[in-house]
Amino acid sequence: ERSYCVTLLPGDGIGPEVVAVAKDVLSLAGSLEGKSLSLKIDLLSCVCLNDKFRIKFQFKEMPIGGSALDAVGVPLPDETLDTAKGSDAVLLGAIGGYKWDNNEKHLKPETGLLQIRAGLGVFANLRPAAVLPQLVDASTLKKEVAEGVDLMVVRELTGGIYFGKPRGFGTNDNNEDIGFNTEVYSVSEIDRIARVAFEVARKRNGKLCSVDKANVLEASMLWRKRVTILASEYPDVELSHMYVDNAAMQLIRDPKQFDTIVTNNIFGDILSDEASMLTGSIGMLPSASIGESGPGLFEPIHGSAPDIAGQDKANPLATVLSAAMLLKYGLGEESAAKRIETAVIETLNRGFRTGDIFSSGTTLVGCKRIGEEVLKC
Amino acid sequence: ERSYCVTLLPGDGIGPEVVAVAKDVLSLAGSLEGKSLSLKIDLLSCVCLNDKFRIKFQFKEMPIGGSALDAVGVPLPDETLDTAKGSDAVLLGAIGGYKWDNNEKHLKPETGLLQIRAGLGVFANLRPAAVLPQLVDASTLKKEVAEGVDLMVVRELTGGIYFGKPRGFGTNDNNEDIGFNTEVYSVSEIDRIARVAFEVARKRNGKLCSVDKANVLEASMLWRKRVTILASEYPDVELSHMYVDNAAMQLIRDPKQFDTIVTNNIFGDILSDEASMLTGSIGMLPSASIGESGPGLFEPIHGSAPDIAGQDKANPLATVLSAAMLLKYGLGEESAAKRIETAVIETLNRGFRTGDIFSSGTTLVGCKRIGEEVLKC
Numbered sequence: 231e232r233s234y235c236v237t238l239l240p241g242d243g244i245g246p247e248v249v250a251v252a253k254d255v256l257s258l259a260g261s262l263e264g265k266s267l268s269l270k271i272d273l274l275s276c277v278c279l280n281d282k283f284r285i286k287f288q289f290k291e292m293p294i295g296g297s298a299l300d301a302v303g304v305p306l307p308d309e310t311l312d313t314a315k316g317s318d319a320v321l322l323g324a325i326g327g328y329k330w331d332n333n334e335k336h337l338k339p340e341t342g343l344l345q346i347r348a349g350l351g352v353f354a355n356l357r358p359a360a361v362l363p364q365l366v367d368a369s370t371l372k373k374e375v376a377e378g379v380d381l382m383v384v385r386e387l388t389g390g391i392y393f394g395k396p397r398g399f400g401t402n403d404n405n406e407d408i409g410f411n412t413e414v415y416s417v418s419e420i421d422r423i424a425r426v427a428f429e430v431a432r433k434r435n436g437k438l439c440s441v442d443k444a445n446v447l448e449a450s451m452l453w454r455k456r457v458t459i460l461a462s463e464y465p466d467v468e469l470s471h472m473y474v475d476n477a478a479m480q481l482i483r484d485p486k487q488f489d490t491i492v493t494n495n496i497f498g499d500i501l502s503d504e505a506s507m508l509t510g511s512i513g514m515l516p517s518a519s520i521g522e523s524g525p526g527l528f529e530p531i532h533g534s535a536p537d538i539a540g541q542d543k544a545n546p547l548a549t550v551l552s553a554a555m556l557l558k559y560g561l562g563e564e565s566a567a568k569r570i571e572t573a574v575i576e577t578l579n580r581g582f583r584t585g586d587i588f589s590s591g592t593t594l595v596g597c598k599r600i601g602e603e604v605l606k607c
Numbered sequence: 608e609r610s611y612c613v614t615l616l617p618g619d620g621i622g623p624e625v626v627a628v629a630k631d632v633l634s635l636a637g638s639l640e641g642k643s644l645s646l647k648i649d650l651l652s653c654v655c656l657n658d659k660f661r662i663k664f665q666f667k668e669m670p671i672g673g674s675a676l677d678a679v680g681v682p683l684p685d686e687t688l689d690t691a692k693g694s695d696a697v698l699l700g701a702i703g704g705y706k707w708d709n710n711e712k713h714l715k716p717e718t719g720l721l722q723i724r725a726g727l728g729v730f731a732n733l734r735p736a737a738v739l740p741q742l743v744d745a746s747t748l749k750k751e752v753a754e755g756v757d758l759m760v761v762r763e764l765t766g767g768i769y770f771g772k773p774r775g776f777g778t779n780d781n782n783e784d785i786g787f788n789t790e791v792y793s794v795s796e797i798d799r800i801a802r803v804a805f806e807v808a809r810k811r812n813g814k815l816c817s818v819d820k821a822n823v824l825e826a827s828m829l830w831r832k833r834v835t836i837l838a839s840e841y842p843d844v845e846l847s848h849m850y851v852d853n854a855a856m857q858l859i860r861d862p863k864q865f866d867t868i869v870t871n872n873i874f875g876d877i878l879s880d881e882a883s884m885l886t887g888s889i890g891m892l893p894s895a896s897i898g899e900s901g902p903g904l905f906e907p908i909h910g911s912a913p914d915i916a917g918q919d920k921a922n923p924l925a926t927v928l929s930a931a932m933l934l935k936y937g938l939g940e941e942s943a944a945k946r947i948e949t950a951v952i953e954t955l956n957r958g959f960r961t962g963d964i965f966s967s968g969t970t971l972v973g974c975k976r977i978g979e980e981v982l983k984c
């Protein structure tokens with residue numbers, strides 16, 4: 231039996247609903263570990279339950295974002311960060327909501343998210359965007375363009391303009407008010423994210439596209455230089471470079487040309503969201519954020535959707551798939567991860583859909599129910 | 608008779624071919640001015656040519672970009688900038704090519720482009736992206752999503768991270784090499800681009816969406832604050848705000864929700880290219896860059912396409928339409944502008960297509976020929 235501590239950070243809006251479902255799925259996937267992929271097959275083939283292979287989870291739920299602001303006045307309480315740091319992996323729901331939109335920077339829910347990313351040192355954000363055959367119609371792209379899209383954006387997450395200093399407000403030479411931020415990357419920051427990306431590309435289809443704006447920005451010139459140098463250590467990976475404006479176009483023109491994309495924090499923010507929308511089902515997309523060591527942070531890419539919060543309408547599958555990434559990238563439990571992924575696909579094959587991915591001929595269900603259907607698979 | 612000096616900057620790659628076509632179209636549109644929209648109708652209705660309304664152009668061709676580098680060693684020769692400044696409007700083809708890709712920053716063709724934008728003070732870059740009914744199939748978006756898309760991105764062009772200081776290379780506290788840039792906006796820079804955007808929105812459908820990353824960046828917080836304050840002067844324009852990552856998604860999910868978008872230099876670079884690709888025909892898309900006073904800079908949004916340069920394959924219509932924007936936004940010659948736009952549409956209606964927009968059932972022609980067909984309309 232293996233045992234792990236998982237910190238749950240439900241957060242705001244639909245966060246609590248989707249995390250609750252993912253927690254149940256994670257538990258069951260753990261208790262089924264060591265058996266064949268589906269319980270049904272286990273029973274049919276009379277394989278005995280073998281507790282030795284079980285994965286046990288100890289969950290700790292902590293506040294973050296707007297709900298932490300409401301409860302204790304800060305978007306990332308110290309106890310939340312400490313608990314997260316002391317655990318084996320962290321599963322986050324979503325943060326933010328209209329209520330806190332006009333808060334000052336240090337009291338924004340988003341700030342809590344940036345703080346936990348920095349606090350855990352999770353510099354590599356992996357964002358897969360794949361068009362599932364079951365959901366190809368959900369894409370606004372033509373079927374022949376969307377079909378078969380399967381890419382991964384590796385986004386640098388703890389550097390660049392998000393965290394660069396100096397930043398703030400001031401005045402310029404004309405005594406005018408200004409707002410400013412610094413886009414900055416060091417060699418080691420670039421190298422470590424590039425290495426993660428080369429490794430990811432190696433395990434995928436061996437193609438890595440590094441996206442920058444090296445025709446204008448010095449920070450991008452250094453980025454391109456380092457990525458190019460590191461490429462010699464990964465001769466099996468085919469490296470290309472693309473300017474960010476062109477990448478934004480190519481993702482729409484021909485998304486299948488991409489396998490793995492690596493880019494900085496802000497370009498990754500934009501391009502991974504763009505890529506996710508190609509699938510038409512961002513309610514399905516997970517993400518993993520990992521560091522050098524220490525627990526990873528796993529979260530759906532969608533937001534807190536305050537307008538449907540508490541109505542049992544949210545799609546929990548992105549969080550369920552984030553739990554699968556938690557198993558795979560966070561704990562090295564690949565077979566349990568696979569079990570979850572298979573159960574999600576199976577649930578879709580059986581026709582169950584939440585509102586965001588509903589199409590005629592399928593069965594519309596709520597957040598809890600689709601979770602129960604996943605548990606049955 | 609009105610007379611204007613127009614600086615032509617053919618630049619690199621396909622630049623010279625497309626500018627040559629646009630020049631001819633501009634000349635004819637000028638010489639036909641004062642008559643009804645098409646020469647055919649003029650002749651049929653026996654309207655006499657009235658020289659009083661003619662527009663005469665004096666063209667001056669100057670080097671920029673890679674060809675300027677090759678000729679005189681800098682991407683923007685002083686004489687080019689001086690000539691441009693002394694003229695009434697500037698028409699640019701395209702700049703850049705593989706040959707100069709590894710040049711140092713100050714010897715990159717792109718640097719010449721940034722220098723002329725800054726030199727002319729053209730802070731407002733207008734980039735329309737409209738799906739023409741004739742070309743709706745060229746889009747990779749589903750027909751029902753693409754059809755009717757008609758938006759305008761107003762991009763700030765002479766500030767932000769493109770020009771912000773400090774910038775460069777250095778070392779950090781750990782003595783590691785770094786590359787850095789500064790994203791900075793002042794109140795007056797934000798105000799003037801916002802005003803242009805409000806005016807543009809007012810003349811379009813009265814909806815303005817300001818795109819920023821105000822949940823993370825101070826420069827964006829100031830941006831949002833100023834745009835919000837200015838909105839009170841434009842009560843007839845409906846203002847909304849959107850984060851850049853969400854905008855990148857919404858452009859794919861439902862592009863018709865947008866009328867006018869205003870954003871900073873780098874987000875505008877990315878989003879305007881993304882928006883242009885929604886149309887599937889970036890060979891058709893013009894742009895206008897205008898300042899407080901002085902000549903505007905007009906250019907197609909596509910690049911120099913070195914792979915097809917000199918083969919008479921390029922689509923000159925984006926440059927032809929840029930010439931129409933030159934007439935409209937640069938010289939206030941709206942009826943001559945309209946004449947060109949109508950001729951382009953007419954050419955498409957008559958079935959002529961260059962390779963990039965060809966579809967079965969239409970007539971494939973080269974750069975020169977499609978130019979001749981435009982001249983006939």
Ligand SMILES: CC(C)[C@H](C(=O)O)[C@@H](O)C(=O)O
Nearest residue numbers: 340341343344499822823852
């Ligand atoms: C909420 C926001 C701060 C965050 C980001 O910009 O990183 C989000 O957009 C994301 O991509 O996770």
Ligand SMILES: CC(C)[C@H](C(=O)O)[C@@H](O)C(=O)O
Nearest residue numbers: 445446475717718720721876
């Ligand atoms: C060539 C490059 C410097 C330029 C830019 O980034 O502004 C181009 O992409 C554009 O959008 O006109």
